[in-house]
Amino acid sequence: MRQIGIRETKTNIEDTHRRRSKRRMTKEEEPLSPMARMFQSYGTDYCTIIIIGFKTKINPHVILDDLKQNVYKHPRISSKLADDGATWIKTEINVEDHVFVPHIDLDEIGDYGENFVEDYVSRLTTIPLDRSRPLWDIHILNVKTSDAEAVAVIRSHHSLGDGMSRMSLIMACTRKTSDPKACPTIPILKRREKVSQNKSWFLRSMVAICSTVRLIWNTIVDLLLLLATVLFLKDTKTSLKGGADAESNRKILCHRIVSLDDIRLIKDVMDMTINDVLIGVTQAALSRYLNKPHDKVNVDGGTLTPLLNNIPSSIRVRAGVLVNLRSKVGIQPLADMMAKDSECRWGNHINIVVLPLSIALKTDPLIYLSKAQSTMDRKKNSLQAPVLYSIMRFILKIFGGKIGAALFKRLLLNTTAFFSNVNGPTEEISFHGHPIAYIAPSVYGHSQALMIHFQSYAEKMVISIAVDPTIISDPHKLCDEMEESLKSMKAALLERGLLINKQVSVRVNNM
Template sequence: MESEEGLRRRKQALKPIKTKTANKEGEDSVNHQVEEEPLSPSARLFHEPHFNVYIIAIMGCKTQIYPDIAKANLVHTLLKHPRFSSLQVVGDGGEMKWVRTKVDLEKHVIVPELNPNMDDADQYVEDYVFNLSKSSIEKTQPMWDLHLLNVKTSDAEGVGIFRVHHSLGDGTSLMSLLLACTRQISDPQALPTVPGVLYKKKKKNAVNGSSSWWIWRCLIGFWWGWQLFWNTVVDAFMFMVTALFLKDTETPLKGPPGIEFTPRRIVYRTVSLDDIKLVKNAMNTTINDVALGITQAGLSRYLNRRYGDSKKDDEASKTKNNLPKKIRLRSTLLINLRPTAGIQALSDMMEKDTEAKWGNWIGYVLLPFTIGLREDPLDYVRQAKATIDRKKHSFEAIFTFSVAELVLKIFGIKKASALSHSILTRTTMCFSNLVGPLEEIGYYGHPMAYLAPTSYGQPHALMINFQSYSNKMTIVLSVDEDTIPDPKQLRDDIVDSLQLIKDAVIQKGLIKEDHNLNKI
């Protein structure tokens, strides 16, 4: 736990700098600043002491990284985005604003001198990221940096670590921007292809004009609307009672108060996306359903072991069901409500100075996890599908965003921050699943081996991210080591759960012939 003196210093470090927009001669006083724009409410929220959140994207490269090439092309890509070439300052009226500035790349691109023959390069990279999570970026410069580690690991020839303050954008927007800076390996002029939602055309019914068809359609529409209304009411009620008093069960995964100020150990493992698609196709679900299902299975296995370790019985106690009954374990899922700019729009913005939508407009979804040991491993995926299908049929995210906006306007940023903090601290973890490109990509001659995004600074001891890339899926865990001392074991439990569920699908003969396996 961070000391009171350390917390006081960190709060002081979070205070945004004050600048004047112009001097008496009419010249900009700080690096020729221009184009002031106020921060959105969500961006301001990430400057509160309990929400100093940073997004980290660990990028493995198949070749050694050439820093000069990376820097030269950042000027023509990332720096064209106004958020990455702006300071966040407090004006004379007290409002925080974006103010354009000249970017010194030498301060943003860090290339440490490394021993190419070090004993354990994988551990070095892991420790490097861990130490990075202890620090923050000075507000006297745009709040992002890029660390280039030319060290050969087990799955890459070099590693780039891209760190961005969450006030610059949400995970989905930043992922789109990152991909807009890359090109396909097979076609260096082509942008990456990110799959969208596929809609099947409905077959026309021969009796569409009959009165009975219209009656059934009205009944189905009424039932659909009633479910949407009822699900939203229930979710809104759960949100309010969670904000007031309802807490998750105290499990070995739930961190203590002040967990947002601790560093994070980040571990990850890349698995075959085809294995996940095999389960998805066999069970007629989605990639997200399977990701949530194997996470529920992995958390159940891990917690059962931890509860077994706490008992003083013999070794057999660790293999039986040691889980308490009725564990309440929920994940906070952040939903971006603003339409995210597509890769093409962001690419055009950087190349042709066009406009693209951007911002942090975030609502909460409280996603319950079913914890327990199941005889049939496929039950984890079935339960996940039921949970996600229900959450899709609700306006929960819009409601939570609206409540936060109302509190902000009436009571100010401090009360809005307290509301969000109370929600997060009464849940257990964060969970996300981001869709990546279908093909292999590279950045100006640097082909990418994998992509592992996550974050630190959130008031949870555990964050789990799934990131697809080509035919791979990377599972990323960001943990507080005091709460979860063995993060690699938890990661392996999730990976092993995928294998168990895949084996169960094969044994039950549920595999379907699908020539479109490569589609997400």
């Protein structure tokens, strides 16, 4: 466990990386998945950061002891990358090299805990992980913020696993706060299916044929648009659009906690999924953000008159959205994910779908929801993600990781943002007596200037935003817009009496 001064944090971590210790290797090796190879190929360095807020101060020795007892049980966490970047090699691990506890002068930072954590995490995004050992580390910050008494920052390479894998590991390491001996309840999710009833065999057959034709057509169109995006089709240049330098620039991470109940109520009233609501909220927030800086100058009086809508009608803004390719949706028990031949295997069993966003200023915020639902329904009726996964595997096998990563970079470079949504525990959880207040995941190393991650936890939805500050100078403003957009949608439903009727109906059904 490293005790380091805050001003020497970066220097000490880099010095630690330079101290190469000899480790005894075993012959056990495991190949990387196609997406994992993309995330760490030559010139590519995609990493994840999970910021966990705790309701009490953190005892570093508790974390260290737990890691010593359990880290060797997980083959991926206790393995390092082979020199060829294509396989994992099991290795002996010195846990102390992976846990950092900076010395913090609490009198110096005073009431600015958020600023301290934000600056610390931002500097971490400029420090590469040491590839001579397992690609992860933990930073313990006993600093009070508005949402927590202390913060733990878990940094790892994206090639270790996707969001589903990481959340499965977190839930395996924690217990219910209400019952310290009980494991967290894993949310059960099912794929939404529309079942046609009261139809004849002929009608059902015709519907199935039409659905199949539409599925094939949508898949072909999506793949052609994807190819066009890689080759030449770029998003409109806006104050959110990144560039080639964004992947190497430092990132600023912040988050906002909103009510998950509000999102569920909107979902039920509008008869859509939580993902639809989140995309609708995001479309509204980005529209408000892009419109606000544009003011019209009155030449005579020299005053600024806000324009009602200064967003071009032809604007193109798209986001890469991660899709889980496992046959089972949602978080799965860690033991199931680590089992051989599992249907929900640990790793990066995901792929990207390019989602067009409806960016325009609307007087009715519910329009963003209906447009989001329409777009998501269209994307669900396509096999773009699994087909692209097979294409990527073929490219990696024939042309190698360097070509595959270059094509993947082009796809991200020509789009604007990156979205991800991961379901978390349905109740409050604790780590060895440390109750968790929130979980805020994010990613850095991509060429987009904007990353938005949604993480549910108990009755909260955490909106985690990572930006390139050279492009987006105030990510907190984006958080404000996300929160205001959600409030405006709830208010619109209240005005129409829809939300009140739904709340009354829920109370009656629960009696």
